[in-house]
Amino acid sequence: MAILNLPEPVLEFDHVYAAYNGAIAALHGVSLTVRKGEITALLGANGAGKTTLLKAASNLLPAERGQITGGRIRYKGRDVTADTPHAHIRNGLVPVLEGRRCFKSLSIEENLTTGAIGRGLDRAQIAQVLEQVYDLFPKLKLRRNSLAGLTSGGEQQMAAIGRGLMARPEVFLLDEPSMGLAPLVVAEIFETLSRLNRETGLTILLAEQNSAIALKYAHHATVIENGRSVLNGPASDLAARADIRALYLGGTPEPVRI
Structure with missing residues (x-):
């Protein structure tokens, strides 16, 4: 067998x-x-x-x-x-909970950065992972300075996933x-x-x-x-x-x- x-x-x-x-x-x-x-x-x-x-x-x-x-x-x-x-x-072990849960008053990039804080990454590591996330989701790079609450549902979901990925x-x-x-x-x-x-x-x-x-x-x-x-x-x-x-x-x- x-x-x-x-x-x-x-x-x-x-x-x-x-x-x-x-x-x-x-x-x-x-x-x-x-x-x-x-x-x-x-x-x-x-x-x-x-x-x-x-x-x-x-x-x-x-x-x-x-x-x-x-x-x-x-x-x-x-x-x-x-x-x-x-x-x-x-x-x-990183969860992305149901419902997107973005910080609507923060920009897309600020939302993404919060994901790295829980992992304890330094500034250089955050910049590196941020570029990796933007490579995966080019739309987020275009909207990086937009308030999350003013973006589409799809962009908010991408931001939620990207925030999780920031925690490596x-x-x-x-x-x-x-x-x-x-x-x-x-x-x-x-x-x-x-x-x-x-x-x-x-x-x-x-x-x-x-x-x-x-x-x-x-x-x-x-x-x-x-x-x-x-x-x-x-x-x-x-x-x-x-x-x-x-x-x-x-x-x-x-x-x-x-």
Whole structure:
């Protein structure tokens, strides 16, 4: 039997349970493995538990009266609850939360620079990473002096992603990067993320309702439903199966031939 030479796990979710206010259950035993250098898609409808899982990975649940009530999440082999969100960023685990969350009264460049502060970069390092972000998102360079609140939704999403990249992530957690954006902008963002993955080996875990775009670029995918992981496997396999598309991914089943 051939032995698969899989990349090493870097972020592991092992039968994770989570609840808010000690009573409202949000996750019911979710398991998945994010491997180094790969893009992993976390798919599911709104309210399935995707955001809770990503916040749990960064130890952000306590800030919202939530907690992991069962199972474990390990980043580089260490329980994520042992470190603060700030410590996770310094150790390369960087989240980009849902909703863009730009500082609207700051310029695009000022927004980007705030991302480097949490990583502790010096002025020269900030300038270097800033140029890298502008290379990835040329539109941001054109709007660098514009107030973020006066830019388009797509530009704000690019700025939010760019701010995360300023922290020099090793594992990038992205929550609904396509939400509310035009298809052309979504394609541009995902092409950029794919380029980052190919050229730098950046590991990405992205939560998405847009299964078609996520499966196009991901290596592996996990589908969660009502806080439970119900499917996982190579993204190409999930995308190719009409029954899975119909049941979980919003597709249309193929007609039965008689």
